[in-house]
Amino acid sequence: MFFKHTNGSSRHPDPATMEDLAHLKITDAKPGDTLSIVGAGDQFADLDFTLDRRAMVESGQQRWTELSGMYRDRRVNLEVHNDDQVQVLGSFDGKQLTLDQIGLSEDDLAQIDQRQNPADNFEFDGKTWMYRWSREIGLFRDNEMQGTGCYAWVFQQENAQVYLTIRKFAGQPFAGVISQQVNPSDITVYRG
Numbered sequence: 001m002f003f004k005h006t007n008g009s010s011r012h013p014d015p016a017t018m019e020d021l022a023h024l025k026i027t028d029a030k031p032g033d034t035l036s037i038v039g040a041g042d043q044f045a046d047l048d049f050t051l052d053r054r055a056m057v058e059s060g061q062q063r064w065t066e067l068s069g070m071y072r073d074r075r076v077n078l079e080v081h082n083d084d085q086v087q088v089l090g091s092f093d094g095k096q097l098t099l100d101q102i103g104l105s106e107d108d109l110a111q112i113d114q115r116q117n118p119a120d121n122f123e124f125d126g127k128t129w130m131y132r133w134s135r136e137i138g139l140f141r142d143n144e145m146q147g148t149g150c151y152a153w154v155f156q157q158e159n160a161q162v163y164l165t166i167r168k169f170a171g172q173p174f175a176g177v178i179s180q181q182v183n184p185s186d187i188t189v190y191r192g
Contacts, residue, residue, distance in 0.1 A: 024189035027082050029067055030054060031142065032192030035078075037182060040092055047071055047092060050192065059137040059152070066139070078187075079179065088187065089163060089179040097176035102166070106174070109134075109153055109166065121158070129155040129164055137167075 029035060033051045041047035049069040057064050057079075067078040074094025081087040099105060102124050112120050113134040120131035134153040150169040156162070161181035168174050 021191050024191060025086070026067075026078070026080055026088060026184050026187045026189060027065070027086060029080075029189045030192075034190040034192060035067070035069070036188045036190070037090065038186040040090060040182065040186075041071065047076065049076055054142045056140045056142075057137055058140075059135050077177070077179070078182070086184045088182040088184050090182040091177045091179040093178070095177070097164075097178070099166075099174045099176070102164070102176050104166075109174075112153065113151075122155075124164070127160075128158040130158055132156050132163075 024033075026035075029051055031051050031054055035049055035051055037047045039046065049071040051067050051069045053066075053068040055066045057066055064082070065080040067080060068075060070076070071092070071094075076094065077091045079089040079091075081089075099109075104122060108122075112131055116134070118131055121128050123129075132154045134151070136149055137152050138147040138149050140147040148169065150167045152168075153166045155164045155166075157164070163179050164176055165179065166174055166176040
C-alpha cells in the first residue's frame with residue numbers, strides 16, 4: 001500500500017502515450033531538438049544542428065513543414081512533406097540567390113506564372129530548370145496565429161531531384177534557394 005494513490009492512478013506513465021525517444025522521425029522534430037543528417041555537412045561529414053524555427057506552410061490543399069537552424073555560420077533548412085510517404089528537401093549551403101544571379105527578371109517570373117506551363121524552362125549554372133508550380137503560400141510559425149504570405153515559384157533541375165524555389169515577400173527582394181532531396185532515414189532526431 002506504499003504506492004497507492006488516492007486518485008487511483010499509478011506512478012508509471014501509460015506506455016501508449018509515451019513518446020519513443022529512441023525512434024523519433026523528422027515529422028516529430030520541434031524547436032530545441034538536434035538533427036543529424038548523414039553526409040550532408042562540409043566535406044561529406046554529418047550535418048548536425050539545433051532546430052530553432054518550425055513553420056507550417058500551406059498552399060491551396062497542400063501542406064508541409066519547414067524546419068531551420070544554424071550549422072556553423074549559416075542557416076540550413078528542411079522542407080518536410082508528409083503525404084502518402086515522407087519526402088524531405090534540404091538546403092544546406094545558406095545561400096540566397098538574386099534574380100540577377102539566376103538570370104531571370106521579375107517580368108520572366110510573371111509570364112511563367114501566367115502560363116502555368118510545365119514545359120517552361122531556363123538555363124542556370126549550366127543546367128536546365130523545369131517549371132513545376134507557382135502560387136501564393138502562407139507560412140505559420142509555431143505558436144503564431146498570424147501567418148506570413150509570399151509568392152513562390154518552384155523549378156526542378158532536369159533529370160535530378162534538385163529544386164530551385166524563388167520566393168517574394170512583400171517589401172523584400174526576390175530570393176532563390178536550391179535544395180536537394182534527402183532520404184528521411186538519413187536524418188536522426190534527438191529530443192532537446
